[in-house]
Amino acid sequence: MNPVIQLAISDQIINWYDHIGPWLFYAVVWGLVFAGTGLFIGAFIPFITGDSLVFAAGLVAAGAGVSNSTDSPVNIWVMAIGVGIAAWLGDQVGYTLGRHYGRPYLDKRKGEWLQNAIAKSEKFYAAWGWWAVVIARFMPWARVLIPAIAGISRMNYYKFFSANAVGALAWGTGLTVAGYFAASIPAVKNASYAIAIFFITASLIAGLRAWYKNRAR
Structure with missing residues (x-):
């Protein structure tokens, strides 16, 4: 996603805080993260339920761009862990x-x-399902489709469970914390984009490798 567009969406999300307060902000962020994959809403509004949302949640926790953050601060660790759990539940x-x-x-x-x-x-899921589930969490539309397709393909439940836990916590907790530190360390913001590019590239390589092996067979 274009970083300029992502930042514009993040700014809109930050504005929610001033209108709804900290407790409802927690609920809205967690609910949207869950609904993004659990209710497939992310297929229609991927950026409001995905990266921009959790990154902005971290910014709010740092007090960036909100007028009353000092009165009722959003705790970064409560928010970050909650986002990870909501992401995991949605995929399950x-x-x-x-x-x-x-x-x-x-x-x-x-x-x-x-x-x-x-x-x-x-x-495919028997051979590469674990990595597909982890990597898909960092890709807007893939994170919505891959869990359901894994279920349709009857991927081993325990493999999916563990892969989902790793992907959801790494994405949800990691990107929220990145947003928190980006408020005071601008280089972190740029690093978050580099991380996203890395995972997208890795997913393409994994997909091409699986396709090549299937073709060879």
């Missing part, structure tokens, strides 16, 4: 919906192309 719900509702629905469709696609998806 997405996986559960895919496994218990999406897969039975698709199994009733007997099209050869669809069944071949499901079989290939199962092979």
